[in-house]
Amino acid sequence: MKFATALISLLTILPVIDAHTIFQQLKINGVAPGLGVGIRLPSKDGPIWNVSSPDMTCNGGRNPIVSHSPIVLPLSGGDIIDIQFKPGIDQSHRGPVSVYMAKVPNALTETPTEGWFKIWEKGVVKNDTAKGGVWWAVDELRANNGWVYGIEVPRCLEAGEYLFRGEMLALHDGAYVEGAQFYMSCAQFRVGGVTGDAHPATVSVPGYVKYDDPGVLHIDDKHHPLHDFENRDSHNGKNYCHYNPCFVPHTDDHR
Ligand SMILES: *[C@@H]1O[C@H](CO)[C@@H](O)[C@H](O)[C@H]1NC(C)=O
Ligand SMILES: *[C@@H]1O[C@H](CO)[C@@H](O)[C@H](O)[C@H]1NC(C)=O
Numbered sequence: 283m284k285f286a287t288a289l290i291s292l293l294t295i296l297p298v299i300d301a302h303t304i305f306q307q308l309k310i311n312g313v314a315p316g317l318g319v320g321i322r323l324p325s326k327d328g329p330i331w332n333v334s335s336p337d338m339t340c341n342g343g344r345n346p347i348v349s350h351s352p353i354v355l356p357l358s359g360g361d362i363i364d365i366q367f368k369p370g371i372d373q374s375h376r377g378p379v380s381v382y383m384a385k386v387p388n389a390l391t392e393t394p395t396e397g398w399f400k401i402w403e404k405g406v407v408k409n410d411t412a413k414g415g416v417w418w419a420v421d422e423l424r425a426n427n428g429w430v431y432g433i434e435v436p437r438c439l440e441a442g443e444y445l446f447r448g449e450m451l452a453l454h455d456g457a458y459v460e461g462a463q464f465y466m467s468c469a470q471f472r473v474g475g476v477t478g479d480a481h482p483a484t485v486s487v488p489g490y491v492k493y494d495d496p497g498v499l500h501i502d503d504k505h506h507p508l509h510d511f512e513n514r515d516s517h518n519g520k521n522y523c524h525y526n527p528c529f530v531p532h533t534d535d536h537r
């Protein structure tokens with residue numbers, strides 16, 4: 283396959299052991315098309331800190347895109363997507379995982395700022411004091427060799443081409459301005475087998491998040507950083523509301 287060379291050289295760029303990570307591979311209903319296939323891969327797996335930067339959309343900038351897959355992967359409503367963040371992520375890096383989609387005229391060439399809606403999110407997975415306390419989506423990802431499982435493609439989407447943005451947020455330095463670390467890549471999909479009656483609220487990326495949103499910046503009510511924020515009730519558990527939007531158009535949620 284033509285894109286094999288680019289992917290092999292990408293693998294040599296990304297070190298095997300690294301504190302950081304990036305969404306590099308996916309499965310559709312359990313089948314993996316291949317590393318980087320259908321995905322725009324940056325040269326480096328470092329975070330984006332600047333929430334106002336256009337690099338928030340599909341990475342780039344300090345992490346230039348080196349492998350822009352020429353493939354748009356076919357999808358149907360109700361398909362289950364798994365995404366893998368590789369290589370590894372240091373255990374100091376903890377936080378939520380979110381997935382956004384945006385409809386575009388051409389998934390190969392467009393990088394839209396507007397029109398993003400969140401289809402999936404996971405924050406705190408469990409809180410078991412006997413087993414280390416609060417367990418975040420990123421802790422689960424780390425335990426699963428980078429895989430995030432079970433992202434269902436909403437059946438109510440309009441048919442057409444979409445960008446699919448997998449995002450991991452590491453909150454450990456979120457007590458500081460532009461401290462929270464965003465890791466994202468975009469996959470390219472052509473969606474069919476859908477009802478077309480969804481009208482989800484959309485946000486712009488960048489723009490959907492500010493460094494001082496409560497789900498991103500962690501400070502106490504006197505504006506002192508909370509270094510142990512992950513284990514504070516006010517910032518985790520069921521009440522943890524991700525940075526905007528907090529709306530997920532589930533498959534049965536025809537809005
Ligand atoms: C963040 O990105 C915005 C938009 O590109 C830019 O104007 C600003 O200078 C950047 N800030 C930093 C600290 O690089
Ligand atoms: C986590 O468990 C501890 C101990 O039971 C409890 O005090 C705390 O409120 C829980 N936090 C969340 C976010 O559920």
Ligand SMILES: [Cu+2]
Nearest residue numbers: 301302375463
């Ligand atoms: Cu880091």
